[in-house]
Amino acid sequence: MSVVERARRVLPGGNTRTTVFVPPHPPYAVHGEGAIVTDHTGHQVIDCNNNYTALIHGHAHPEILQAATEAARSGTAFGLPTTSEVALAEHLRDRTRIEQWRFCNSGTEAVLMLLRAARAYTGRDLIVRFEGSYHGTGDAVVSPDAPGVVPGSVLVLPQNDLDALTTAMRDHGRQIAAVLIDLMPNRAGLTPADPGYVTALQDLTRQYGALLAIDEVITFRLHEGGLHQEYGIKPDLVSMGKVIGGGFPVGAIGGSADVLSPFVPQAPGAVSWGGTFSANPVTMAAGLAALRLYGPLQITELNRRGDQLRSWLRDAGVEVHGSGSLLRLMTSDPTELWWNLYHRGVLCGTNGLLAMSTAMTSVHLEQVAEAVTAVAREAQSILS
Ligand code: PMP
Numbered sequence: 001m002s003v004v005e006r007a008r009r010v011l012p013g014g015n016t017r018t019t020v021f022v023p024p025h026p027p028y029a030v031h032g033e034g035a036i037v038t039d040h041t042g043h044q045v046i047d048c049n050n051n052y053t054a055l056i057h058g059h060a061h062p063e064i065l066q067a068a069t070e071a072a073r074s075g076t077a078f079g080l081p082t083t084s085e086v087a088l089a090e091h092l093r094d095r096t097r098i099e100q101w102r103f104c105n106s107g108t109e110a111v112l113m114l115l116r117a118a119r120a121y122t123g124r125d126l127i128v129r130f131e132g133s134y135h136g137t138g139d140a141v142v143s144p145d146a147p148g149v150v151p152g153s154v155l156v157l158p159q160n161d162l163d164a165l166t167t168a169m170r171d172h173g174r175q176i177a178a179v180l181i182d183l184m185p186n187r188a189g190l191t192p193a194d195p196g197y198v199t200a201l202q203d204l205t206r207q208y209g210a211l212l213a214i215d216e217v218i219t220f221r222l223h224e225g226g227l228h229q230e231y232g233i234k235p236d237l238v239s240m241g242k243v244i245g246g247g248f249p250v251g252a253i254g255g256s257a258d259v260l261s262p263f264v265p266q267a268p269g270a271v272s273w274g275g276t277f278s279a280n281p282v283t284m285a286a287g288l289a290a291l292r293l294y295g296p297l298q299i300t301e302l303n304r305r306g307d308q309l310r311s312w313l314r315d316a317g318v319e320v321h322g323s324g325s326l327l328r329l330m331t332s333d334p335t336e337l338w339w340n341l342y343h344r345g346v347l348c349g350t351n352g353l354l355a356m357s358t359a360m361t362s363v364h365l366e367q368v369a370e371a372v373t374a375v376a377r378e379a380q381s382i383l384s
Pocket of ligand 1: 105106109135182216
């Protein structure tokens with residue numbers, strides 16, 4: 001029996017994550033090393049997906065593996081806090097200047113925790129978010145019409161539309177706990193938010209006493225302290241995930257000691273938040289190792305490579321969005337694009353997302369450019 005047949009018997013549709021499904025069925029990864037992934041048929045691809053942007057250093061980076069292995073040897077999980085969560089929180093504080101942190105196991109969970117924190121701190125219910133942005137799979141951040149979802153107290157606005165925002169704040173400002181924004185939303189086309197709009201958003205949240213919450217789960221990799229620092233704003237809360245776990249399951253929220261005070265267990269009316277594997281010591285150690293290898297020099301270099309690839313592709317007539325090390329190929333047929341690239345040796349996201357890793361050499365970059373250009377020439381769907 002093939003792996004696909006076996007998989008379909010025990011997993012709905014044959015796998016666990018809708019986000020990695022490509023029809024008729026995706027290949028199964030069996031090995032990753034540096035920038036190369038091998039699937040169950042032996043086919044090898046240059047990894048430009050990098051587990052949806054999380055693997056900033058590609059696969060099996062020796063220093064990250066060493067940090068994770070050493071941590072695992074000392075114990076993979078405890079019913080006590082560990083010093084490793086202190087170390088990662090200090091590192092995040094130093095690079096973001098955001099005072100306090102709490103860890104969890106995914107970006108989805110981070111967003112849930114962020115919304116809980118905002119509601120607990122403000123005593124308000126309403127959350128504002130933006131059309132087309134993805135913030136994981138919690139009820140508050142997916143379509144209220146989707147099957148199985150219980151709609152919450154959420155207002156969805158078009159991003160970059162200042163009139164819509166001003167009206168919503170005027171009408172509901174004093175009921176809004178937080179406005180949640182991704183400054184370069186992948187699903188909505190990976191176009192950076194307009195700086196004037198973001199400044200106005202900060203002013204309006206301050207004016208109405210709502211919290212400004214930035215979802216940095218994808219965008220943190222673009223700047224040492226997260227993309228919001230390029231906008232010169234000061235979020236009240238941030239959610240993070242992906243790169244900060246060094247390839248292991250992770251999520252986090254950051255904020256001032258004041259805003260996160262509802263999580264202090266002795267506080268009156270404290271928010272209780274657990275998680276058997278939250279702040280797992282293996283994740284914390286791997287995350288710290290990965291971030292230490294990703295300072296300003298490496299960030300600038302990786303962003304430069306992304307810019308280089310984007311400019312080659314644009315010169316070849318390909319419509320490509322994004323900024324720095326994150327690119328998005330715009331296509332009317334993402335499945336066709338995905339398979340055509342895969343057969344030519346490039347693994348992208350199922351919506352055409354490409355994320356650079358420090359494991360990619362300039363030869364890989366040229367090979368990716370050649371593959372995308374060839375695919376674009378064949379399938380008119382991604383030519384601008
Ligand atoms: N927020 C954003 C901006 C994301 O891109 C994602 C996942 N791609 C999430 C939250 C959810 O993260 P996770 O998949 O780790 O649950």
